[in-house]
Amino acid sequence: MKTVAVTLLAALALGAILLAATGANPLEAYQAIVTGAFGPDGFQDTLAYAVPVVGMATALAIPLRAGMVNLGGEGQLVLGAISAIAVGLHVPGPLGLVAALVAGVLAGALYASIAAVCETRLGVPLLVTTLLLSYPAMSFAAYLVRFPMRDEGSSLPQSDQLPADVRFTELAPGLFLIAAVVVVYAVVDARTPAGFETRVTGWGPRFAQYAGIDRPALTVRLLACSGGLAGLVGAVVALGFPYRFIDGALITPQYTWIGLLAALLAAANPLGTLVAAVFFAALTSGGFAMERETQVPRELTAVLQAVLIIFLAAATGLLRKRRNPA
Amino acid sequence: MTQQQPESRAVALRGIVKRFPGVLANDHVDLTVAPGEIHALMGENGAGKSTLMSILYGLSHPDEGTIELDGRSVTFSSAAQAIDTGVGMVQQGFALFNSLTVTDNVVFGAEPTRFGLLDRRRSRAAVAELIERHGLRLRPGDKVGDLPVGVRQQVEILKLLYRRARVLILDEPTAVLTPAETDRLFDVLRGLAADGHTILFVSHKLHEVLALSDNVTVLRDGRVTLRTATADTDRAALAAAMTGRDVELDKIYPTGSPGDIVLSAQGLTVAGHGKPALDDVSLEVRAGEVVGVAGVAGNGQTELVAAIAGLRALDAGTVTVLGKDIGRLAVRERRAAGLAHIPEDRVETGSAQGAKLGDNLATGFQRRLARRGWLRPGRIRDHAREIVEKFGVRAANQDVPMRTLSGGNQQKAILGRELTHDAPVLLVEQPTRGVDIGAVVNIHRQLIEYRDAGHALLLVSAELSEIRALADRVLVMYEGRVVAELTKDEATYTALGLAMAGGAS
Numbered sequence: 001m002k003t004v005a006v007t008l009l010a011a012l013a014l015g016a017i018l019l020a021a022t023g024a025n026p027l028e029a030y031q032a033i034v035t036g037a038f039g040p041d042g043f044q045d046t047l048a049y050a051v052p053v054v055g056m057a058t059a060l061a062i063p064l065r066a067g068m069v070n071l072g073g074e075g076q077l078v079l080g081a082i083s084a085i086a087v088g089l090h091v092p093g094p095l096g097l098v099a100a101l102v103a104g105v106l107a108g109a110l111y112a113s114i115a116a117v118c119e120t121r122l123g124v125p126l127l128v129t130t131l132l133l134s135y136p137a138m139s140f141a142a143y144l145v146r147f148p149m150r151d152e153g154s155s156l157p158q159s160d161q162l163p164a165d166v167r168f169t170e171l172a173p174g175l176f177l178i179a180a181v182v183v184v185y186a187v188v189d190a191r192t193p194a195g196f197e198t199r200v201t202g203w204g205p206r207f208a209q210y211a212g213i214d215r216p217a218l219t220v221r222l223l224a225c226s227g228g229l230a231g232l233v234g235a236v237v238a239l240g241f242p243y244r245f246i247d248g249a250l251i252t253p254q255y256t257w258i259g260l261l262a263a264l265l266a267a268a269n270p271l272g273t274l275v276a277a278v279f280f281a282a283l284t285s286g287g288f289a290m291e292r293e294t295q296v297p298r299e300l301t302a303v304l305q306a307v308l309i310i311f312l313a314a315a316t317g318l319l320r321k322r323r324n325p326a
Numbered sequence: 327m328t329q330q331q332p333e334s335r336a337v338a339l340r341g342i343v344k345r346f347p348g349v350l351a352n353d354h355v356d357l358t359v360a361p362g363e364i365h366a367l368m369g370e371n372g373a374g375k376s377t378l379m380s381i382l383y384g385l386s387h388p389d390e391g392t393i394e395l396d397g398r399s400v401t402f403s404s405a406a407q408a409i410d411t412g413v414g415m416v417q418q419g420f421a422l423f424n425s426l427t428v429t430d431n432v433v434f435g436a437e438p439t440r441f442g443l444l445d446r447r448r449s450r451a452a453v454a455e456l457i458e459r460h461g462l463r464l465r466p467g468d469k470v471g472d473l474p475v476g477v478r479q480q481v482e483i484l485k486l487l488y489r490r491a492r493v494l495i496l497d498e499p500t501a502v503l504t505p506a507e508t509d510r511l512f513d514v515l516r517g518l519a520a521d522g523h524t525i526l527f528v529s530h531k532l533h534e535v536l537a538l539s540d541n542v543t544v545l546r547d548g549r550v551t552l553r554t555a556t557a558d559t560d561r562a563a564l565a566a567a568m569t570g571r572d573v574e575l576d577k578i579y580p581t582g583s584p585g586d587i588v589l590s591a592q593g594l595t596v597a598g599h600g601k602p603a604l605d606d607v608s609l610e611v612r613a614g615e616v617v618g619v620a621g622v623a624g625n626g627q628t629e630l631v632a633a634i635a636g637l638r639a640l641d642a643g644t645v646t647v648l649g650k651d652i653g654r655l656a657v658r659e660r661r662a663a664g665l666a667h668i669p670e671d672r673v674e675t676g677s678a679q680g681a682k683l684g685d686n687l688a689t690g691f692q693r694r695l696a697r698r699g700w701l702r703p704g705r706i707r708d709h710a711r712e713i714v715e716k717f718g719v720r721a722a723n724q725d726v727p728m729r730t731l732s733g734g735n736q737q738k739a740i741l742g743r744e745l746t747h748d749a750p751v752l753l754v755e756q757p758t759r760g761v762d763i764g765a766v767v768n769i770h771r772q773l774i775e776y777r778d779a780g781h782a783l784l785l786v787s788a789e790l791s792e793i794r795a796l797a798d799r800v801l802v803m804y805e806g807r808v809v810a811e812l813t814k815d816e817a818t819y820t821a822l823g824l825a826m827a828g829g830a831s
Contacts, residue, residue: 191701193692200689203678209637210667210675211689212658 003315011311015304024296036289037282045288048171048240049253050281055178055233056259057277058185062229063126063222064268065189066201070226072115072130073256075137079111080104080231081238082141085159085245086149088166088238096166101177101235108231109224111137116223120216126223142247149245157247167243174236181229186270198222202268230256258284265312276312283308335397336361336524337382337413337493342391344377344548351377352388353548359541361396361492364515364525366539366556370568370762371733373545375528379495382526383415384408395493414486415495418502420478424471428481429453431470432488456487461517463510475622476507480514487518494518495526500534504622505790505823512538530568530763532561532575544568569764576791577767579774581798581814584612588664588782589634589751594643596629598806603629605806607643611751611782616773618797618817619786622826626806627786628670631753634784635667636660637675647751661690666744670755670786676740677728684710684724687743709746717742718768734765741769745776752776755786770795790822804828 016026036042056073063070070076081104088100115129142157149159168174189195201208201218209215233255238245258280266272287301337359344352352374359365369375380386382393384402393400395411402408405415422431429450438448453466462480470481479499486494496515500508515525515538529535535542536556544552544567552559552567565573589611596604604626611617619627632638634645636657645653647664655663669675677686687710688695695705710724719738721731728736737757744752757773758766773796777783787793793800800817802810802825810825 191703192699193696193701196685196688196692196701199681199685200678200692203681203685204674206671206674207676207678207689209657210635210669212656212661214656214658 004312007311007315008308011308014311015307018300018303018307019296022296022300024294024300029290029294029296032290032293033283033286035286036293037286039289042285042289044171046282046285047175049285050278051171051174051178052233052237052250052253052255053258053262053281054182054274054277055236056230056255057262057273058178058182058259058270059226059229059233060256060260061263061266061268061270061273062185062198062226063219064202064263066198066218066222067205068126068219068222070112070115070130070223071127071260072112072134072137072227073230073260074251075134076108076112076227076230077234077250077256078141079137080108080234081250082144082149082159082234082245083107083231084235084238085162086144088162089149089160091166092163093165096163097168097239100162100166100239101232104231104235104238105228106231108234109228112223112227112230113220115227116220120219126219130223138251141245145245145247151244159245162239162243166239168236168239169241171240174240177232177236181232182270182274189270194221261309265309280305280309335359335394336363337526338392338394338397339378339382340392340394342378342381342388342393344374344381344386344388350548352381352391354391355545355548355550356553357543357550359493359524359526361524362519362522363541364519364527364539366527366529366535366542367545368528368530368535368542368564368568369545370530370764371760372547373568374548375545376497377548378545379415379497379526379528382408383413383495409486409489409491412490412492413495414489414491414493416479416482416486416497416499418497420482422470422478422481424469426470427466428464428468428470428473428484429466431481432456432484434485436489453484453488456484460484460487460514460521462514474507475502475624476504476510479503479507479511483514483518492522493524493526495528497528498530499527500529500531501788502623504826505819506827508534532564535564536561546570565763569762571764573763574767575763576795577770578795579770582614582616582774582777584615584798585780586613587611588613588648589784590644590646591630591634592644594630594633594645595641596633596638597641598629602641602806604633607803607806607808609784609801609808611784613750613780613782614777615798616777616783616785616796618793618800619784619803620790620793620800620817620822620826621788621803623788625803625826627803628755629806630803631667631670631755631784631786635665635669635753661747661749664750666747666749666752668740668744668752668754668757670759672733672736672740677736679729680727682725683714683719683721683728683731683739686728687713687724687739690743690747713739713742713746717745717772734761737761737769738765741772745772748781750781752781752783753786754783756788757785758787758789758792766792790819793817793822794819802826 019026019029037046060070060073084100084104087103088096091099115133118124118129119126145159146157151158151160197213200211201213234250237250259277262276262280263273266276283305287305290296291301335358339357342352342355355378367375381388384405384407400411432453433449438445450466457464464480470478499511503511519525527539539556542554542556543550544564546568561575565575587610592608594604594607595602607630621627629638633640640653644651650663652660652663673679684706688706691709695701695709714724717738720735757769785796794817798814800812801808802822812821
């Protein structure tokens with residue numbers, strides 16, 4: 001914890017030098033980030049951004065806990081969203097809301113399971129299968145909103161709007177859903193044999209095999225959970241404003257990659273993943289505010305974030321683990 | 327026997343002090359060795375042997391003290407400098423190019439040249455001359471990869487001789503050798519000593535030290551506890567100097583009273599590179615019996631245990647435990663059928679080094695320590711505490727990472743965990759490798775108690791003394807096959823050694 005604090009200060013100091021070098025006032029810029037992220041105007045934005053980031057971070061942390069990397073979060077996220085929309089457009093009322101969420105979860109879970117089975121049955125590494133299967137999923141959704149599911153009244157690649165009773169008009173339901181999932185993950189991780197076996201696998205694959213843990217079955221189960229949660233995040237986002245699927249809208253904000261970064265930094269620890277994801281979400285949303293309020297150019301926000309992330313990564317053990325493998 | 331002569335010292339380390347954070351690895355250590363002397367350096371793990379040798383070999387710097395070679399004070403900043411000054415070391419793992427010839431390996435890094443090109447003829451002549459002079463059984467043109475381990479070790483020694491090393495350090499050189507190869511090595515070393523070379527022989531094997539060395543220095547906790555002429559000491563005195571107390575050595579336990587067959591393996595075959603790693607091996611182990619598997623490392627013992635444990639797929643054969651066929655089952659199902667396993671590799675297979683001791687001990691018990699699907703941290707702690715207390719695992723607490731424990735304590739933890747399964751069959755590989763003498767006695771007693779409680783043990787060990795101490799029956803493996811089966815009385819060092827070299831059928 002102390003190392004992290006020191007690193008954070010060091011990163012902020014380096015960032016201040018960079019900011020000063022471009023003629024900006026570092027203190028003002030940092031202040032803009034903080035008020036942008038947590039001030040009365042910005043807090044709502046931060047939360048709205050944090051929900052999908054935390055969701056994706058947790059989704060990717062689940063297999064990462066066992067040392068498995070799911071690089072296909074984007075595909076699972078998009079499939080979850082488009083499935084939720086497809087169901088929500090056809091099933092009316094509160095039932096539609098539930099059905100849409102379930103559809104999102106199932107779509108993501110099934111799609112991620114395919115990647116897992118490709119590894120366990122065919123021996124193709126999970127890194128490859130998850131990443132490569134992500135692209136056809138995104139392309140498929142892009143096709144759907146351009147042709148069969150297209151909003152006829154618009155020239156944009158987007159779906160029709162969901163009916164008024166199949167919507168999350170506020171942030172709260174999505175927030176609670178994702179928060180509940182994080183709690184469930186933390187409890188399962190710490191207090192169930194399945195969570196224990198997942199951690200054992202993460203400690204060392206050979207130790208896990210020796211101890212009798214069925215890696216193939218675990219791989220499929222973890223990937224199904226991971227993809228299911230990614231699909232849920234997609235569904236939650238799709239059910240919220242603007243209540244439709246817009247091509248690229250889930251990709252541009254980088255939910256998946258910021259989430260993966262948070263999960264990696266926290267070594268997939270449930271609470272750590274949550275903290276890291278919220279931190280990155282606040283930083284990003286504060287960064288937008290800094291860009292608006294000060295003369296600091298957009299590129300420098302990205303540089304500042306990168307500096308922080310690299311310093312944190314160095315401190316929180318990614319490098320430490322390499323140094324003493326014995 | 328050459329006594330230490332103050333006027334001629336090949337090596338004199340004086341007052342060596344080396345501190346590591348929290349540890350005094352060498353505490354004013356003196357070590358003097360005369361030219362032509364074979365000097366044994368003994369001590370348990372962590373006694374400071376390796377630190378002292380790495381200081382002599384230029385790999386680390388002493389905080390205090392001096393190093394003298396042939397009466398001149400020297401300071402090394404690298405191993406290359408040490409070898410230039412005439413100090414060479416044969417490490418435990420060999421550093422050889424398997425695809426190159428003996429000559430190429432020996433001259434590597436100091437090749438004779440002619441007009442800037444390699445002079446192969448002179449290389450070969452120089453190496454042949456050295457082989458001849460020291461009576462080694464080597465041919466300059468042989469490819470190193472084709473040679474047995476014992477012969478490869480001679481190539482390592484030859485490398486040092488070629489670089490005109492006068493002081494040779496050998497770190498546990500017999501660990502990988504058959505008894506016959508060990509004898510051969512000792513002949514070579516005696517010849518080198520007679521030729522005026524100085525030999526530093528680092529070992530923890532009492533009988534080898536007594537058989538080979540002229541003088542002995544024993545370290546414990548970084549200090550010299552005994553320095554004597556070998557002729558004036560014996561096994562008990564050396565063991566006492568190493569451990570600081572009297573140790574019961576080489577106790578041979580009486581045979582147990584075997585009951586019904588518990589583990590049966592028939593026709594086990596596992597493919598290897600070229601020839602099978604395991605070739606039609608059959609064995610049976612009864613309740614209350616320890617069956618020992620002897621053999622030089624790499625003759626199929628590892629594959630045998632892996633195949634029974636389910637860590638390696640069988641190409642042919644059956645394995646039954648208590649009459650149940652487990653040969654095609656997953657590891658979890660085999661364990662459920664009655665297997666426990668203390669693996670050879672305790673760092674990656676037997677434990678998770680980065681995880682807490684308590685979690686390491688809970689692994690495998692996670693389903694049993696749960697109630698209605700929930701783990702109970704209290705029960706996990708109790709489970710760990712019971713094992714720690716019963717098996718005398720020394721650790722600050724059960725939350726420390728496994729890697730902070732010494733090798734012996736890690737082994738006790740793994741042993742304790744696996745014995746706690748109370749499984750009818752225990753597969754146990756190299757139970758005391760790298761474990762201190764004091765702990766060896768303890769581990770042996772635990773295994774015998776486990777046997778006497780009616781369990782079946784399959785014991786794989788490269789230590790013949792361990793096989794002789796524990797096994798009621800001995801199988802000897804050579805090139806993937808069981809080449810001999812001996813009763814406890816028949817399993818003498820001579821008989822085992824002969825069979826291990828493939829000399830019995």
